Amino acid sequence: MSSSSLLIERIGAVISVVLNAPQTRNALSPVMFDELGSVLESAATDGAVAAVVISGNGGFFSAGGDLNQLLANRSLEPSARLARLGKLNRMIQSIQASPVPVIAAVEGGAAGAGMSLALACDMVVASRSAKFVAAYVKAGLTPDGGLTASLAAIAPRQVVFELCALGMPVTAERMQALGAVGQVVEEGQALNAALALGDKFAKAPRRAVGRIKHLSHAACVNSMADQLALEARLMVESQGDDEAGEGIAAFLEKRLPDFERLRS
Incomplete structure (x- = not known):
């Protein structure tokens, strides 16, 4: 079931999806958007699937958008840039529309669109050393992938502005205090904890x-x-x-x- 950009494994009633671009800290790509969307569509129609767990290869969840691709996008017409963002938006919407829980297992860090992806999930497990960074502003960019909506659902306007406008790393403990992270575990244990959560849904209606x-x-x-x-x-x-x-x-x-x- 695996592809070049995703490692996909069925573990009991849980589908494990590993972002597989460790050389770029699992920077997100249009191919990933399409393939992850396909996995979620398949899970929605397979009654034996209880949950989907998303993690990153190489000890890091995702560094977000590929800056080389973002640089190349500057030469495109605005309509073409918008079309590329449409793939990201459709992936985020497919997570929310999926009838099964989608759980993020965050090791290392989730930055930019990687943070958007993690917070779009229904539950988030993070290792104690993981950092969440709304890094867009560091590159003169603004958030996408529903990040501001996800943050606004858990935090006051001032906190949303602080996280996005300063782009400073936020600890897993602070994200847990805000309500975005459900479990904080020891380093290297996020995936196991997320799979255990997914397995709980195997016995649920x-x-x-x-x-x-x-x-x-x-x-x-x-x-x-x-x-x-x-x-x-x-x-x-x-x-x-x-x-x-x-x-x-x-x-x-x-x-x-x-x-x-x-x-x-």
Whole structure:
């Protein structure tokens, strides 16, 4: 399943995707955008997949955009630059639209669009030594890949401005305090911890988890009235789902639910 830019492995019910350009600290490329999008589309239609974990080869998550490519982009017409960014945006949207959880395992660092990618994921595990850097401003650039939206969902405007306008490295502990990072682990353990998280979803009700993911994203932008309406609609769907039948029966019968047999 692997390609030149990604190392892809199925581990039980979890798909491990490793960004594979260690010579550039896994700088992101249009090929990566397309291939990662394809992996997520495949996971969405495979009922046996419970989660996707994204990590980086060589002890570093991603340095973000390739500066040589960004330099070359300066010679393009604005419409061509916009088209290239469309590939990045479609990848970010595919992470958010995926019905399965997508988990980032960050070692070393996540910079620029690499930080955008990590924070677009549903959960983030980071090693204690990892740094997050909104590095765009250092190159005279502005954030992309939804970074400001991801940060605004967890932090006040002043913090979003500080991180993006100064472009200073931020520790995993501070990102955890902000709420962006769920777990901080020892160096070299981020991938194992993320895979363990993914494995927890293997025993969870897949469709219910997908609905919860949808609700979590919508809650950041919806009014209370719209969110109440969405919650009601998804609760109606959930009540009619076989997952609810199994979950409620297991609770009443004082046994563990077997959601795995309902995957399709």
